[in-house]
Structure formats: structure tokens, C-alpha cells
Amino acid sequence: xxxxxxxxxxxxxxxxxxxxxxxxxxxxxxxxxxxxxxxxxxxxxxxxxxxxxxxxxxxxxxxxxxxxxxxxxxxxxxxxxxxxxxxxxxxxxxxxxxxxxxxxxxxxxxxxxxxxxxxxxxxxxxxxxxxxxxxxxxxxxxxxxxxxxxxxxxxxxxxxxxxxxxxxxxxxxxxxxxxxxxxxxxxxxxxxxxxxxxxxxxxxxxxxxxxxxxxxxxxxxxxxxxxxxxxxxxxxxxxxxxxxxxxxxxxxxxxx
Amino acid sequence: xxxxxxxxxxxxxxxxxxxxxxxxxxxxxxxxxxxxxxxxxxxxxxxxxxxxxxxxxxxxxxxxxxxxxxxxxxxxxxxxxxxxxxxxxxxxxxxxxxxxxxxxxxxxxxxxxxxxxxxxxxxxxxxxxxxxxxxxxxxxxxxxxxxxxxxxxxxxxxxxxxxxxxxxxxxxxxxxxxxxxxxxxxxxxxxxxxxxxxxxxxxxxxxxxxxxxxxxxxxxxxxxxxxxxxxxxxxxxxx
Numbered sequence: 001x002x003x004x005x006x007x008x009x010x011x012x013x014x015x016x017x018x019x020x021x022x023x024x025x026x027x028x029x030x031x032x033x034x035x036x037x038x039x040x041x042x043x044x045x046x047x048x049x050x051x052x053x054x055x056x057x058x059x060x061x062x063x064x065x066x067x068x069x070x071x072x073x074x075x076x077x078x079x080x081x082x083x084x085x086x087x088x089x090x091x092x093x094x095x096x097x098x099x100x101x102x103x104x105x106x107x108x109x110x111x112x113x114x115x116x117x118x119x120x121x122x123x124x125x126x127x128x129x130x131x132x133x134x135x136x137x138x139x140x141x142x143x144x145x146x147x148x149x150x151x152x153x154x155x156x157x158x159x160x161x162x163x164x165x166x167x168x169x170x171x172x173x174x175x176x177x178x179x180x181x182x183x184x185x186x187x188x189x190x191x192x193x194x195x196x197x198x199x200x201x202x203x204x205x206x207x208x209x210x211x212x213x214x215x216x217x218x219x220x221x222x223x224x225x226x227x228x229x230x231x232x233x234x235x236x237x238x239x240x241x242x243x244x245x246x247x248x249x250x251x252x253x254x255x256x
Numbered sequence: 257x258x259x260x261x262x263x264x265x266x267x268x269x270x271x272x273x274x275x276x277x278x279x280x281x282x283x284x285x286x287x288x289x290x291x292x293x294x295x296x297x298x299x300x301x302x303x304x305x306x307x308x309x310x311x312x313x314x315x316x317x318x319x320x321x322x323x324x325x326x327x328x329x330x331x332x333x334x335x336x337x338x339x340x341x342x343x344x345x346x347x348x349x350x351x352x353x354x355x356x357x358x359x360x361x362x363x364x365x366x367x368x369x370x371x372x373x374x375x376x377x378x379x380x381x382x383x384x385x386x387x388x389x390x391x392x393x394x395x396x397x398x399x400x401x402x403x404x405x406x407x408x409x410x411x412x413x414x415x416x417x418x419x420x421x422x423x424x425x426x427x428x429x430x431x432x433x434x435x436x437x438x439x440x441x442x443x444x445x446x447x448x449x450x451x452x453x454x455x456x457x458x459x460x461x462x463x464x465x466x467x468x469x470x471x472x473x474x475x476x477x478x479x480x481x482x483x484x485x486x487x488x489x490x491x492x493x494x495x
Contacts, residue, residue: 019350073356098350100349100351105343105345171345173341203267212344213268213337214450216443216447218357218358219356221357222357230450231459237271237451237452238455244268247258
């Protein structure tokens with residue numbers, strides 16, 4: 001098969017970008033979308049043109065490095081997969097595919113389809129530490145965790161931090177990402193000591209970095225390669241509201 | 257005080273304000289509808305209800321000022337959040353498609369809200385401040401009085417309502433605005449649970465609740481101008 005790709009090309013953050021259209025060489029329908037771009041890049045290199053820059057790493061859907069907005073949807077046409085696990089058989093022979101970078105102010109463009117997602121790392125850093133006993137491994141089952149909590153925490157922990165939620169949201173909001181990170185610790189006993197401080201700090205950093213707010217359109221959940229639920233956002237809102245009203249703990253006289 | 261500044265500075269805090277003021281405004285929309293549906297019980301009931309409200313200036317003005325504050329907070333947080341949201345995506349996508357999987361109502365909350373707000377201004381000029389210039393029928397609503405058997409008079413709200421809605425442009429504008437209000441509610445009533453972190457009900461349940469309530473409110477409000485235009489009520493006024 002062959003397709004036509006309409007790709008965003010931009011030399012660097014300061015230059016003006018534009019769409020360029022390329023005809024691909026003959027493709028195997030079972031190539032992944034990233035392998036298709038590899039083939040196109042090889043072809044461009046042979047012709048002496050600049051290859052298309054795009055993010056990729058593990059190519060098995062677990063690292064969250066690949067991005068791309070493909071025909072208006074982050075990570076391509078399917079639900080619950082990343083771009084690396086989107087295959088060319090999902091497209092029509094001869095189809096024109098529009099490929100764009102993730103767009104958000106906190107995700108500044110570096111080159112072509114590559115954006116800088118370090119703002120996600122800053123949000124994680126703001127979350128800080130958890131208080132656990134270090135040293136020898138604890139005895140098994142010494143900390144009881146209800147089954148439902150461990151299931152939900154693991155669902156939240158699935159988040160690979162790819163940023164598709166931000167890219168899909170009409171407000172470029174990072175609420176799905178932040179709520180997943182807040183919830184996976186907030187649901188477990190090990191995350192309780194810093195639970196309130198964590199949600200306040202992570203949401204505060206999210207606002208400072210210039211992400212938008214949540215208007216509950218559901219786009220983020222629909223494009224999430226790890227199927228993170230919108231319910232985590234509601235959970236985080238509740239945690240945040242509680243922490244905000246409660247405020248900082250008051251010092252008691254025993255400490256003086 | 258610190259809590260209030262923190263609430264306003266945080267995007268989540270402003271979402272809480274949106275949701276809480278939204279619930280209060282929705283409560284008014286329902287109460288106002290129930291009051292107004294008394295038009296179907298005839299002129300005496302509706303005029304007596306209006307006279308009762310006017311006889312309680314404390315309650316009336318308390319409610320009016322409260323609602324004004326609610327609308328102010330709701331609109332101010334909406335505009336502030338919306339500006340933040342716009343700024344979060346300085347370069348838009350070039351694919352020309354709407355954001356994936358988002359509903360029309362959810363994408364147009366700001367516009368539907370602002371149009372409804374301008375309708376409310378018109379509605380206040382029309383039926384509360386009784387400005388003759390905006391009712392398009394040339395009548396002076398302030399001069400409508402109903403004579404009671406004991407010789408006293410009270411404002412004839414029923415007659416004002418019938419004459420007001422007999423103008424097709426006015427009735428059409430009311431219907432359109434009510435439709436937009438219900439579009440706004442069909443998303444807002446579901447989203448407020450999410451903003452306040454109420455997960456007691458499933459998301460599907462919340463969405464259904466919002467849609468059904470939105471439709472019921474539309475049918476309720478639309479029935480009044482529709483009944484007047486179709487001549488189902490108010491014939492005795494027009495003759």
C-alpha cells in the first residue's frame with residue numbers, strides 16, 4: 001500500500017512551520033505508524049532532504065515517548081493504543097493522513113513533530129516524596145490494602161505520561177495526567193502521609209505551567225492509550241477541595 | 257480570607273465556584289419555572305402569586321441580590337477560566353476537526369452561556385423593568401391592572417404575559433434562548449458533579465440526568481410562549 005502524509009515541518013522553535021505533503025514509498029500494511037515514518041525518512045535521506053523528526057523509544061506502548069496527532073486524534077484512530085502500536089492496515093490505500101505535533105503552550109515545539117514534555121516531569125517533581133520505611137524489604141502483606149483500592153491505584157498507575165490527554169483536550173488541560181498521578185498514590189496506604197500536600201502542590205504546578213482547566217468534554221479519556229478514566233479527575237477534585245478547605249496543619253503546644 | 261484567594265487563584269477552585277453557583281442558578285431556573293407554570297391555572301392564580309412575591313420585599317430583594325452575585329461569580333470564573341484555556345493552546349491544530357469525542361454542548365458552554373446572559377438582560381427589561389420599547393407590541397405593561405371584587409387592584413401579570421408573547425419575534429427569541437439554556441444545562445448539570453468530585457452516581461447516570469432535566473426544563477418553559485402563540489391560553493385577554 002501507499003499513502004500520502006501531510007506533515008507539520010518546522011525547523012526549530014523560532015521558525016515558522018507549515019504542512020508538507022509526501023507520497024510514501026510502497027508500505028507493508030503491517031508496519032506500525034512509526035515504521036512508516038522510518039521508511040519515509042529513509043526515502044527523504046536518499047533524496048538528500050531533511051528527515052522528519054518525531055519522538056519514539058520503546059515502540060511497544062509502555063514508555064509514553066511517541067506522540068503525534070493523526071487525523072485529528074492523538075495516537076491515531078484506535079482506542080487504548082499509542083502511535084507505536086497503530087498499524088498501517090488501519091488506513092486506506094492512497095489515503096491522505098494529517099500528522100501534527102501535540103499542541104499546548106506547556107509543550108513547546110522543538111522540531112517538526114517533536115515537542116518538549118518536561119512540564120510533566122515538573123508536575124511529578126512537585127508531587128515530592130512519600131514517607132516509607134527504607135532498608136530491608138517489609139514482610140509480605142504487612143500493610144493491608146483493600147482489593148478495590150489496589151485495583152484502582154493500578155489503573156491510575158498505568159499512565160505512561162505521554163501527554164495525549166493534553167493534546168486532545170480543547171483546553172490543553174493536563175487534568176487526566178495529574179489526576180492519575182495524584183490518585184495512584186492517594187489510593188494506597190503508603191501515599192497517605194503526604195496526600196494533601198501532594199494534591200495541592202501538583203495542581204498548583206499544573207496551573208503555573210500554563211495548562212488549561214477541565215470542562216469535562218471527555219476527549220482525554222477517549223484518546224488515552226492506557227484507558228485512564230475521567231473518574232480520577234473527579235477524585236482529584238474532591239481531594240483538592242478537602243485539602244484546600246483544611247489548609248496547613250496547626251502547630252500544637254507540644255511541639256514548642 | 258486566605259482560602260478565598262487560594263480558591264480564586266487555582267483553576268480547580270474556580271471550577272468549584274462555577275459548579276456551586278451553577279447549582280444555585282439551576283435551583284432558581286426550576287423554582288421560576290414552577291412559579292410561571294401557574295399561568296395555566298388562569299389569571300387569578302398567577303396574579304395572586306405575583307402579588308405575593310411583591311408583598312415580601314425582603315425575600316424578593318434578598319433573592320435578587322443573591323442571584324446577581326451568583327451570576328456575577330459564575331460569569332467571572334467562566335471568563336477567567338476560558339482565557340486560561342485559550343492561552344494554553346497558542347497554536348491550534350490544522351486538521352479542521354472538532355476535539356475528539358467531545359459533545360457539541362460541552363464545546364459551546366461559553367457561547368451558550370453568554371447568549372443566555374444577554375437573554376436574561378432582555379427578559380429583565382421586558383417583564384421586570386417593563387420597558388415599553390423592548391416588548392415590540394407598543395403596549396405599556398406597567399399600566400395593566402386587574403380589579404378585584406373588594407375594589408382593590410393588582411398588577412395584571414397574566415395579561416402582560418399573554419400580550420408579550422403574542423409577538424412572534426419575542427416568542428421566537430424566548431424559545432431560542434430557552435433551547436440554549438437547556439443545551440447549557442445538558443452539559444453543566446453533569447459536569448458539576450465531576451467538578452465537585454461527586455462520584456456517587458455513575459457518569460452515564462449523571463449524563464442522563466442532565467439531558468432529561470434539560471429537556472424537561474425546555475418543555476416546561478417553551479410551553480408558555482407556545483401556548484400563547486397557539487391561542488391555547490389568554491383568549492379572554494385578546495378579545
